[in-house]
Every structure is written in C-alpha cells, then in structure tokens.
Amino acid sequence: GENVEQHPSTLSVQEGDSAVIKCTYSDSASNYFPWYKQELGKRPQLIIDIRSNVGEKKDQRIAVTLNKTAKHFSLHITETQPEDSAVYFCAASLGMDSSYKLIFGSGTRLLVRP
Amino acid sequence: DTGVSQDPRHKITKRGQNVTFRCDPISEHNRLYWYRQTLGQGPEFLTYFQNEAQLEKSRLLSDRFSAERPKGSFSTLEIQRTEQGDSAMYLCASSSQGGPYEQYFGPGTRLTVT
Numbered sequence: 001g002e003n004v005e006q007h008p009s010t011l012s013v014q015e016g017d018s019a020v021i022k023c024t025y026s027d028s029a030s031n032y033f034p035w036y037k038q039e040l041g042k043r044p045q046l047i048i049d050i051r052s053n054v055g056e057k058k059d060q061r062i063a064v065t066l067n068k069t070a071k072h073f074s075l076h077i078t079e080t081q082p083e084d085s086a087v088y089f090c091a092a093s094l095g096m097d098s099s100y101k102l103i104f105g106s107g108t109r110l111l112v113r114p
Numbered sequence: 115d116t117g118v119s120q121d122p123r124h125k126i127t128k129r130g131q132n133v134t135f136r137c138d139p140i141s142e143h144n145r146l147y148w149y150r151q152t153l154g155q156g157p158e159f160l161t162y163f164q165n166e167a168q169l170e171k172s173r174l175l176s177d178r179f180s181a182e183r184p185k186g187s188f189s190t191l192e193i194q195r196t197e198q199g200d201s202a203m204y205l206c207a208s209s210s211q212g213g214p215y216e217q218y219f220g221p222g223t224r225l226t227v228t
Contacts, residue, residue, distance in 0.1 A: 043219045104156030
C-alpha cells in the first residue's frame, strides 16, 4: 500500500532562517499532497496543498514543491518566526482511491529559536 | 464556530468498557473521515463515509470498532470492550464532494483506557 516517509523528524532553526521538510511517497498514482501544522494539543490545520498537475505553489512565507518523477514533495518556510514552531505533517491522497483518504508522514517537529 | 466539532474532547474509561464518540462535520461536506493518532505519529485512516454510506474501512478497524453516519450528517464511532492499546486521539475530518479536496479536522477526542 501507499507509504509516505518524512524527514527530518526534528528541525531547529534560528528565527529568520528558512526551514525545509521533505517527503517521499510510494504510489505513483497519488495526486494530492497537503501539509498540516499541529500545535501541541490542537487539531491538525491545513496550511498548504498541491495537486499533481502543479510543480510549485506559494502562499506568503510558505511554499510547496512537487517532483512527480522522483515522487518527492517538500515544504519550504522562509523568514521563520517563533510561532511557526509546531509539528508539521505531510500527506498523500491515493489517486485511484475514491475515498481520497490521506496517508500521513510521521511528522517533523520544528523549533524556531528566537 | 462552523468548523468540524467533536464530543467529548476527553474520555477516560476502564478496560472493557464501551465508549462512543461523536463528530459533526462542516455542514455542506458530504465526505467524513475518522483517523486515529498516537503520540508522536501522524494520523492513521480508520474509515470513510460518503453521505450515510460507509465506503471504506481500514484493517486497523477491528471488530470492536463500529462507525455510523445515519442521516449523512453527524457520525459516531463506538469502541466496544476497550483495551489499553485503544488509547489515542480520535480525529474526525470532513471534505466536499468531488476530487481530492481539502480535509478539515476536528479537535479530536482523546481516549485514555486505564
């Protein structure tokens, strides 16, 4: 079945620096890739997503890139702020699966040092 | 609040007892998902409803678990004869009909089995 691997598991950056989180997926039919931010004790919040017909998408300080050939997608956060500290999850939705259930990576704990 | 809501937010139960959780999706969303999240891991898919029809169940969902969405609106997830291994956060998400659209998560029900 589909598998999503996420790296790194923890990431510590200085405020103002950039952070990059990378994911790989196994099912080449996957066609939707959301990213969620989860603060301690709170619900996962959708922060950005990308579909397989697009290579890159940007929303202010956040961008996501997709390489379908390599089955890689990445989250880029620029000008990091302390409030960006959280756990970030990537996910993939099976393209041939009518439920569009999400398969999640194991998460990246991002710490932004002030 | 027009987002996904879940009740209760916390449940502590003794091993062997039955528990039931409720999810109210965003009103115009006809797709509803249940996921389970254990500490330090990403959410894992449990089951999916399109309107009132339960169309997919994960093999993670043992016979002790049952879910319903009787009128295509709210959903319930029941766990019978709870075990300590059932302790987790149970998350509900909803999305619109059609292709792989955004899934919005509820705050979750944290279950502790003692």
